[in-house]
Amino acid sequence: MAGAVGGVGWLSSSSSRLARFARQLARDVPRSPTGPRFKPTPRAWPENAITACWVGHATVLIGFYGVNVLIDPVFSTRVGLGFGVGTIGPKRYVAPALGPHELPQIDLLLISHAHMDHLDIPSLRRLPPGTFTVTARETADLCASARLKSVTEIGWGETVRHTTARGEIVIEAFEVKHWGRRWPSNRDRGYNGYILRREGRALLFAGDTGYTANFAGVKRRGPFDLALMPIGAYNPWIRNHCTPEEAVRMADLAGAKKIAPIHHKTFKLSDEPMDEPLERFEQALGGEPDRIAFRHIGESCISL
Numbered sequence: 215m216a217g218a219v220g221g222v223g224w225l226s227s228s229s230s231r232l233a234r235f236a237r238q239l240a241r242d243v244p245r246s247p248t249g250p251r252f253k254p255t256p257r258a259w260p261e262n263a264i265t266a267c268w269v270g271h272a273t274v275l276i277g278f279y280g281v282n283v284l285i286d287p288v289f290s291t292r293v294g295l296g297f298g299v300g301t302i303g304p305k306r307y308v309a310p311a312l313g314p315h316e317l318p319q320i321d322l323l324l325i326s327h328a329h330m331d332h333l334d335i336p337s338l339r340r341l342p343p344g345t346f347t348v349t350a351r352e353t354a355d356l357c358a359s360a361r362l363k364s365v366t367e368i369g370w371g372e373t374v375r376h377t378t379a380r381g382e383i384v385i386e387a388f389e390v391k392h393w394g395r396r397w398p399s400n401r402d403r404g405y406n407g408y409i410l411r412r413e414g415r416a417l418l419f420a421g422d423t424g425y426t427a428n429f430a431g432v433k434r435r436g437p438f439d440l441a442l443m444p445i446g447a448y449n450p451w452i453r454n455h456c457t458p459e460e461a462v463r464m465a466d467l468a469g470a471k472k473i474a475p476i477h478h479k480t481f482k483l484s485d486e487p488m489d490e491p492l493e494r495f496e497q498a499l500g501g502e503p504d505r506i507a508f509r510h511i512g513e514s515c516i517s518l
Contacts, residue, residue: 242305250311252512256318264439267514270310271480272332274442279413280380283322288334304481311512314340321378325349326421327405328396335360348374348385351404384411388432390423392454415439424453425460429467439517441470446478446491458495474507
């Protein structure tokens with residue numbers, strides 16, 4: 215009895231990360247995600263332009279001159295460890311702007327790495343099994359467990375060319391600063407940033423990354439109409455997640471015209487306040503607000 219009472223006291227008062235995480239899970243139980251502020255209409259997107267929509271967290275849908283690309287899809291209410299009857303992990307604050315049933319036909323599924331808030335097996339199982347998928351090294355087994363059947367792994371500096379009904383898209387992986395293990399396994403897995411090319415245009419997706427000067431090395435593979443940059447989960451995970459200011463700096467090193475801030479506002483994965491990443495990002499681009507591709511879940515941007 216004394217041990218149980220002591221355990222309850224520890225959970226209610228300890229400042230340790232485990233105790234704070236447990237208290238957050240408890241607070242999340244009665245809370246429901248709010249609806250997104252905007253509702254995209256991808257089936258109405260033009261096929262002679264680049265359109266990108268923030269679905270939530272790191273999930274982005276891109277219409278790249280008629281080729282539909284879905285990045286790191288997470289539609290689940292929680293991300294974390296699945297136990298058959300549910301998932302233990304952080305709960306969404308904002309519902310996804312699109313559900314799997316609202317997506318257009320996906321020509322390319324792109325996965326940056328194996329972490330549960332990027333490679334969500336329940337979400338992948340809701341996509342057609344034949345969806346052409348590009349993912350990082352040592353992650354194809356996870357995709358197979360999600361019943362995906364057309365999976366290609368690539369590592370840094372490697373390129374895949376995929377032919378769709380609307381033409382070819384080129385995918386190139388580049389080095390970022392992160393890590394790839396998926397708890398509870400100790401298996402080392404890959405983690406990628408990606409460059410997408412089509413019709414003489416290029417986009418950049420940074421995946422998850424801490425600050426690295428490697429982005430200067432990809433500038434010659436541009437120019438990039440848009441860079442998708444993570445801006446959250448930096449406190450205390452600064453070694454593997456950049457600050458908003460560092461995200462802007464890396465996008466500048468790559469020579470990106472517009473920047474889409476992602477990986478914030480959806481799941482509480484770290485200690486900074488939920489609104490802080492976007493506030494700092496806007497301040498970092500204070501003199502160039504037109505470079506911000508979108509600010510809110512469900513918003514879209516278009517580049518002709």
